[in-house]
């Protein structure tokens with residue numbers, strides 16, 4: 359296992375190191391809610407002061423892992439229906455989902471900014487069914503890289519909050535038009551949290567979370583349907599199986615207003631099938 363030079367990621371691309379670190383902290387526990395040995399391996403290989411910069415919180419790590427587990431469940435369900443489908447991971451960063459849920463037959467395409475893809479390819483060289491595209495997701499050119507004869511599931515985990523609201527709407531509408539019958543799994547921070555990031559009030563030790571201009575309360579999810587006529591349905595994906603205090607409080611946070619409507623959320627957006635040609 360080779361170690362590597364300290365990565366030179368800043369601002370939003372650096373957040374991929376944050377999510378990777380959270381998954382690794384959780385995965386090191388014997389009673390983990392997310393088995394992710396690849397995340398542990400990467401953190402051990404990367405020369406970066408993870409703990410000093412980000413601090414270590416077991417609750418934060420577990421919550422991040424539960425979010426990743428929501429995405430894993432959706433991807434696993436998709437691959438059970440479409441074993442030869444394509445999973446497109448927008449803002450893939452150093453996500454290690456391929457090693458958690460790949461079925462040996464699917465195709466995987468990650469899209470991220472050039473500096474993030476360079477780091478990913480250094481650590482995780484592409485494989486026969488897995489590759490990266492260096493692109494800004496808001497420029498839908500990446501969609502040309504996806505074989506549309508196969509079923510497609512798009513994920514945007516920990517990504518959309520860094521975009522502007524108009525970019526998020528355009529991205530959802532653009533995906534819906536280009537991938538009829540496909541779906542997009544996305545997560546959102548609630549509005550109160552987005553506001554805290556805009557005023558620089560989300561900090562741990564030496565790290566300040568970048569501004570999150572797009573936020574959506576869980577109770578507003580239905581509004582995603584208005585992103586465009588090709589959006590057919592939206593549905594909530596709820597975390598399950600939390601441990602300890604998180605496990606005890608999650609059912610309450612999911613059920614009791616006002617928190618239930620103002621919590622971080624994971625949502626599936628289903629795209630309409632292409633209408634039959636007359």
Ligand SMILES: C[S@@+](CC[C@H](N)C(=O)[O-])C[C@H]1O[C@@H](n2cnc3c(N)ncnc32)[C@H](O)[C@@H]1O
Pocket residue numbers: 370371372373374377378448449450451452453469470471474493494495496514515516517520
């Ligand atoms: C919080 S990280 C999430 C990484 C990964 N999805 C995960 O959950 O571990 C956000 C990622 O989105 C990428 N990103 C942000 N804005 C982007 C854009 N406009 N186009 C492509 N990637 C972007 C960043 O480079 C970073 O890798």
